[in-house]
Amino acid sequence: MNFIPCPSPNFDDRAGGQSPSMIILHYTGTITAEEARERFCNESPTDSVGRISPHYLIDGYGGIYKFVEEDKRAWHAGHASWEGVTDINSASIGIEIWNTGHEFDYEEFRPLQIESVIGLIKDIRTRWNISHHNILGHSDVAPGRKLDPGEKFPWTKLAQAGIGVMPDIHYSASFEIDDFYAALKEYGYTYTNDQDILLKEFRRHFLPHLLNHKCLTNEDIDAIGFLSQIKPKIGLPSPETQKIR
Numbered sequence: 525m526n527f528i529p530c531p532s533p534n535f536d537d538r539a540g541g542q543s544p545s546m547i548i549l550h551y552t553g554t555i556t557a558e559e560a561r562e563r564f565c566n567e568s569p570t571d572s573v574g575r576i577s578p579h580y581l582i583d584g585y586g587g588i589y590k591f592v593e594e595d596k597r598a599w600h601a602g603h604a605s606w607e608g609v610t611d612i613n614s615a616s617i618g619i620e621i622w623n624t625g626h627e628f629d630y631e632e633f634r635p636l637q638i639e640s641v642i643g644l645i646k647d648i649r650t651r652w653n654i655s656h657h658n659i660l661g662h663s664d665v666a667p668g669r670k671l672d673p674g675e676k677f678p679w680t681k682l683a684q685a686g687i688g689v690m691p692d693i694h695y696s697a698s699f700e701i702d703d704f705y706a707a708l709k710e711y712g713y714t715y716t717n718d719q720d721i722l723l724k725e726f727r728r729h730f731l732p733h734l735l736n737h738k739c740l741t742n743e744d745i746d747a748i749g750f751l752s753q754i755k756p757k758i759g760l761p762s763p764e765t766q767k768i769r
């Protein structure tokens with residue numbers, strides 16, 4: 525793949541020398557991609573966010589900028605948790621996608637951007653054992669604190685291209701309603717116990733059409749039922765990766 529080099533000083537070593545096992549997708553939430561690019565290379569920012577960086581940034585035309593080597597820890601996830609892992613930066617590769625985000629007028633992601641996201645993730649997965657279950661949004665690992673990449677991100681398009689996983693709408697689960705939040709936690713949502721936040725952020729990724737729906741529905745229950753059932757399979761290293769390593 526062709527990357528535009530844009531080395532950032534904002535990185536360090538992955539804790540314990542671990543290999544990346546997750547991919548976290550973000551939106552930049554900036555008016556321009558250039559603004560984000562400059563921010564990711566800024567060694568002494570004056571705002572309260574501090575030094576930040578992803579590994580990659582995808583601009584509005586699908587161009588891919590590379591800031592940090594994949595074996596190093598970039599600083600994109602902040603306070604977060606997934607399956608009890610809290611140092612998400614050490615465990616993940618971070619991809620920022622230029623989009624103005626909820627703070628401005630949150631536009632649709634562009635087809636060229638999504639093409640690049642799919643190509644980049646496929647490329648990354650030839651180098652590292654990253655299960656489809658661990659291809660996530662920032663809002664999945666920091667629900668209630670982060671909204672990105674948001675409900676307009678086309679996770680279904682990624683799933684159709686063989687990236688990540690989405691619920692099968694024809695699946696029907698045999699779950700007790702009391703088990704729903706336990707199932708979410710078991711699936712990976714360990715950042716908070718706030719049920720309203722968990723339901724909303726689960727839907728933002730997996731059932732965006734239900735985002736503003738108030739009550740828990742059968743569709744929510746079927747979705748987590750399906751995802752829980754296939755998790756052991758998608759948790760395995762991908763065959764293409766096994767061949768290469």
Ligand SMILES: [Zn+2]
Nearest residue numbers: 550551662672
């Ligand atoms: Zn983010």
